[in-house]
Amino acid sequence: MAEVELRAVTKSFGKVAVCKGVDLQVADGEFVTLLGPSGCGKTTTLNLIAGLEDASAGDILIGGRRVNDLTPFERDVAMVFQNYALYPHMTVAENIGFTLRLRGIAREAVRQRVAAVAESLELGPVLHRVPAQLSGGQQQRVALGRAIIREPQVFLFDEPFSNLDAGLRIKMRAEVKELHQRLGVTSIFVTHDQEEALSLSDRIAVMREGRVEQFGTPAEVYTRPVSKYVARFIGSPPLEFLSGRVESEGGLPVFRVGAAAFPLSLKTAERLVQGGQNCALGARPEHVLLGSSGIRATVRLAQPVGPATFVTLSWEGGELTARVPGMATFAAGSAVHFQVDREEHLMFFDDHQGRRMAME
Amino acid sequence: MGTLEQRRRRAGYAALAPALLVLVLILAYPIVDSMLLSLQDLRAAGGTFEGRFIGFSNYGALLADRTFRAALWATAYFTAIEVVAVVLLALGVALLLVHPFGRFGIFRIVLLLPWAIAPVANAVLWKWILHANYGILNTLLTELGLIERNVIWLGTPGLALHTVLAVDIWKSVPFIAILLLAGLSKVPPVLYRAARLDGANAWQQFLHITLPQLRPTIAVAVILQTLWSLRIFDLIFVMTKGGPADGTVLLNFLAYRTTFNFLDLGYGAAIANVIFAVSLVLALGYIWLLRPGLQKAGG
Amino acid sequence: MFRRRIGRLAGRSVVVVGLAMFVLITVAPLAWLAISSLMEQQALTAKPPDFSSSSFTLANYTGVFAAAAQLGQGFANSFLVASFTTAIAIAVGAPAAYALARLSIPGANAILVMILGTQMLPGIVIAIPLFIVMSHLGLVDTRLALVIVYLSFNLPIVIWILRGFFLAIPPGIERAAAVDGATTAQIFRLIVLPISLSPLFATGVFAFIESWNEFFFALILTRQSARTAPLMISQFAGQYQTVFGQMMAAAALAIAPVVALAILFRNMIMKGFAEGMVKG
Numbered sequence: 001m002a003e004v005e006l007r008a009v010t011k012s013f014g015k016v017a018v019c020k021g022v023d024l025q026v027a028d029g030e031f032v033t034l035l036g037p038s039g040c041g042k043t044t045t046l047n048l049i050a051g052l053e054d055a056s057a058g059d060i061l062i063g064g065r066r067v068n069d070l071t072p073f074e075r076d077v078a079m080v081f082q083n084y085a086l087y088p089h090m091t092v093a094e095n096i097g098f099t100l101r102l103r104g105i106a107r108e109a110v111r112q113r114v115a116a117v118a119e120s121l122e123l124g125p126v127l128h129r130v131p132a133q134l135s136g137g138q139q140q141r142v143a144l145g146r147a148i149i150r151e152p153q154v155f156l157f158d159e160p161f162s163n164l165d166a167g168l169r170i171k172m173r174a175e176v177k178e179l180h181q182r183l184g185v186t187s188i189f190v191t192h193d194q195e196e197a198l199s200l201s202d203r204i205a206v207m208r209e210g211r212v213e214q215f216g217t218p219a220e221v222y223t224r225p226v227s228k229y230v231a232r233f234i235g236s237p238p239l240e241f242l243s244g245r246v247e248s249e250g251g252l253p254v255f256r257v258g259a260a261a262f263p264l265s266l267k268t269a270e271r272l273v274q275g276g277q278n279c280a281l282g283a284r285p286e287h288v289l290l291g292s293s294g295i296r297a298t299v300r301l302a303q304p305v306g307p308a309t310f311v312t313l314s315w316e317g318g319e320l321t322a323r324v325p326g327m328a329t330f331a332a333g334s335a336v337h338f339q340v341d342r343e344e345h346l347m348f349f350d351d352h353q354g355r356r357m358a359m360e
Numbered sequence: 361m362g363t364l365e366q367r368r369r370r371a372g373y374a375a376l377a378p379a380l381l382v383l384v385l386i387l388a389y390p391i392v393d394s395m396l397l398s399l400q401d402l403r404a405a406g407g408t409f410e411g412r413f414i415g416f417s418n419y420g421a422l423l424a425d426r427t428f429r430a431a432l433w434a435t436a437y438f439t440a441i442e443v444v445a446v447v448l449l450a451l452g453v454a455l456l457l458v459h460p461f462g463r464f465g466i467f468r469i470v471l472l473l474p475w476a477i478a479p480v481a482n483a484v485l486w487k488w489i490l491h492a493n494y495g496i497l498n499t500l501l502t503e504l505g506l507i508e509r510n511v512i513w514l515g516t517p518g519l520a521l522h523t524v525l526a527v528d529i530w531k532s533v534p535f536i537a538i539l540l541l542a543g544l545s546k547v548p549p550v551l552y553r554a555a556r557l558d559g560a561n562a563w564q565q566f567l568h569i570t571l572p573q574l575r576p577t578i579a580v581a582v583i584l585q586t587l588w589s590l591r592i593f594d595l596i597f598v599m600t601k602g603g604p605a606d607g608t609v610l611l612n613f614l615a616y617r618t619t620f621n622f623l624d625l626g627y628g629a630a631i632a633n634v635i636f637a638v639s640l641v642l643a644l645g646y647i648w649l650l651r652p653g654l655q656k657a658g659g
Numbered sequence: 660m661f662r663r664r665i666g667r668l669a670g671r672s673v674v675v676v677g678l679a680m681f682v683l684i685t686v687a688p689l690a691w692l693a694i695s696s697l698m699e700q701q702a703l704t705a706k707p708p709d710f711s712s713s714s715f716t717l718a719n720y721t722g723v724f725a726a727a728a729q730l731g732q733g734f735a736n737s738f739l740v741a742s743f744t745t746a747i748a749i750a751v752g753a754p755a756a757y758a759l760a761r762l763s764i765p766g767a768n769a770i771l772v773m774i775l776g777t778q779m780l781p782g783i784v785i786a787i788p789l790f791i792v793m794s795h796l797g798l799v800d801t802r803l804a805l806v807i808v809y810l811s812f813n814l815p816i817v818i819w820i821l822r823g824f825f826l827a828i829p830p831g832i833e834r835a836a837a838v839d840g841a842t843t844a845q846i847f848r849l850i851v852l853p854i855s856l857s858p859l860f861a862t863g864v865f866a867f868i869e870s871w872n873e874f875f876f877a878l879i880l881t882r883q884s885a886r887t888a889p890l891m892i893s894q895f896a897g898q899y900q901t902v903f904g905q906m907m908a909a910a911a912l913a914i915a916p917v918v919a920l921a922i923l924f925r926n927m928i929m930k931g932f933a934e935g936m937v938k939g
Contacts, residue, residue, distance in 0.1 A: 052834050054365045071364045073840035085831030089853045098849075099839035146839070364837055365763070371843035372762025379755035379814060380770070386811040387777055390785035390792075397787060409791055456677045467678065468929065469922050470685050476921035477689070478872035480889035481910040484896045485692045488903055494704050496691055503707065534685070538929050562670060591781050594874045598893050615783045620879060625787055632783040643779030647772050 002063030009058030020210035036207035078147035228354035258317010285323035294339030450536035483598035543577025696907035733891035756821035861927030
């Protein structure tokens with residue numbers, strides 16, 4: 001087990017820079033997710049950590065040792081690949097035991113360790129099948145088994161669930177999390193699925209165009225995103241932003257978006273004004289409360305999704321989505337009032353650079 | 361030592377080296393040597409080769425050589441007719457074989473047969489079929505009342521070349537059809553469904569979907585067939601030996617005859633290099649057509 | 660409605676007639692080869708040929724070996740030359756193909772173009788210099804000379820076809836093996852080769868057929884002891900021009916092995932080779 005550190009790591013393919021200076025510190029035993037849309041450099045970053053590709057510049061450290069010039073095997077990392085990448089011509093037992101066989105470990109010792117790993121993953125009954133005869137979940141567990149048997153310093157996961165159907169994906173997610181809790185091995189997990197990242201990680205590194213935009217706990221990146229980019233990428237449905245400005249209404253500061261005026265504390269208003277006049281406001285749907293008082297709006301659209309209903313509210317000059325528990329019905333066009341429950345749930349961003357503003 | 365990328369690249373050089381070495385030895389050297397030979401007056405005599413450099417005289421002599429000019433024209437004619445006929449017939453066969461009726465494995469086997477058999481065996485077979493007195497073709501045509509006297513297929517100037525041409529077309533169509541079939545199988549079926557919904561009939565579907573989608577494959581087929589037609593040798597060697605009256609002397613056969621029968625190695629090399637030059641231009645065309653595939657692979 | 664049905668019926672008839680003609684034209688000459696190889700000379704030269712059951716015999720097949728005692732030697736030569744050429748082409752070509760497909764060799768594209776270019780080379784161009792070299796080395800009329808020369812056209816095609824197959828292997832498998840601690844050579848030996856057995860075999864079959872059928876270089880580079888089956892057949896046909904049944908028996912013997920191979924491996928050959936040539 002070991003900590004992993006990346007210092008100003010860059011990677012270019014020809015003239016195309018994929019990683020433009022990635023800094024990351026993963027603590028021993030931590031589960032960290034690299035999250036971002038395709039093309040943000042997350043998979044390349046993982047490959048650089050694994051040693052599957054060479055970094056163009058910067059340092060990669062595992063357990064305090066610089067590993068830039070080492071092979072994946074020498075770095076002592078294990079990896080679970082997209083589509084599992086199981087060896088199609090080998091049985092489950094041979095797949096899991098391949099790495100030990102390469103090390104010249106005696107056949108009987110390999111057999112015992114494979115059996116133990118397979119037991120822990122409930123793969124005992126299928127040990128002598130080839131991957132093509134396994135279900136998706138079983139293939140996934142073989143891939144995990146192949147990584148576990150190494151007893152590596154670091155587990156790396158490259159979008160392992162991306163080709164599973166939704167139900168299985170959630171099940172495998174739980175299995176990976178339990179595995180991490182049981183073994184406590186430092187793990188780095190790449191995904192473009194924000195829900196997966198939130199549910200699995202100790203910390204999430206949200207990546208953007210070859211850099212880490214924000215690195216924090218799931219709670220931090222969700223409630224205190226440092227930028228519009230992070231705020232919109234995390235959370236579902238994606239956050240929308242309302243352009244507006246600070247004004248005074250009856251002597252009290254408000255943030256005005258068209259016909260709507262969101263009340264502000266004096267402190268927040270001052271911070272916003274210092275940061276510049278034009279800002280964008282975002283509020284998570286669960287913090288937008290419908291009630292008998294507050295800002296007046298009409299219901300444009302209601303989308304029940306089971307545990308909740310997302311209600312799109314619209315007023316002259318703006319629109320916001322509220323989350324109402326349960327399967328609620330709203331007539332389109334009906335008049336409602338809403339407010340954002342607490343001022344800290346109003347997230348302000350610089351309208352141009354997208355940086356978070358007025359944060360404590 | 362080194363990272364995975366470095367080790368893989370080193371392993372790559374090691375893996376590639378033997379093959380490249382072999383190819384350089386058995387191809388690069390002869391190609392260069394062939395150029396040099398064509399600049400010499402080189403004759404084989406008593407098991408030794410004595411040559412002296414005479415510059416471009418061999419090439420100059422080519423221009424004045426009646427036999428060469430005739431072979432050049434015959435080759436051009438032969439190649440042009442064969443390419444057009446083979447590609448058209450192969451396209452027809454390929455279209456028949458993608459039709460639901462044509463998808464049985466037996467048709468694929470039939471398709472492979474003419475390609476697989478040895479060109480020499482093929483030539484011997486056709487020589488027998490075309491035999492003036494006892495050949496089954498003359499017998500059949502007589503029985504059917506189509507001819508009154510036996511046709512001397514391989515012994516009549518003019519006719520002989522076309523007979524050889526027909527046999528080579530018979531042998532060449534299947535492989536080009538396989539090629540086109542591979543191209544046809546890559547046309548997304550959804551295009552046809554969409555076209556049918558738009559009311560296109562079979563001919564319109566062929567014209568507006570099949571043909572445009574198949575164009576790159578057809579281009580490759582044309583170039584490959586041209587290269588193969590330019591190279592024709594076995595058939596002529598077995599069936600006509602160039603006769604009658606040099607009527608079936610094509611360039612490749614002429615180069616062979618000049619070199620190995622007349623033992624004029626320098627002049628033979630010059631003829632060979634003419635074929636090479638034409639082939640090279642066509643080869644570049646072929647490579648140019650495959651360019652996107654190469655770029656993709658190189659990334 | 661009615662017109663459309665007529666149209667479809669007409670379309671189907673065209674397809675059926677077309678397929679029938681295609682099969683007839685392709686198979687008839689080969690059928691005639693088989694039939695006449697089993698018929699007596701008098702029956703073949705009768706007008707019209709005598710197809711009564713008494714005309715059929717296996718004598719042509721025994722006779723062909725009696726008439727040309729060395730024909731057996733020719734088949735042995737062909738088999739040896741084709742086998743060795745195929746084995747060497749695969750052994751040398753497969754690693755090269757893998758390197759070009761996967762091991763990020765600088766200049767791989769240029770090398771590929773050159774390898775492809777060799778396929779376009781007319782044999783006569785290299786035949787003359789190779790004949791001179793082989794004469795100097797005393798290799799004329801040896802099987803070794805044929806194996807070397809046959810590599811010139813088989814090695815490039817083997818590399819080209821196998822490269823296409825290797826490109827299609829999901830790269831994750833090799834990466835997984837690298838993470839598991841396999842060296843590049845081990846990845847090739849323990850992962851890539853085992854999962855490519857059928858393409859390797861199909862490519863081998865292809866190379867074997869091409870070598871078995873080769874005539875031009877055999878004509879130039881052999882005299883007596885190294886003559887291959889196609890050469891013997893052509894000489895036999897030249898010598899015994901009128902012994903038609905035996906001529907066909909010899910031809911049938913020469914094409915039987917490759918036809919069997921081609922039929923057995925038809926799917927792999929059609930897929931691997933045809934697609935490889937248009938895919939690039």
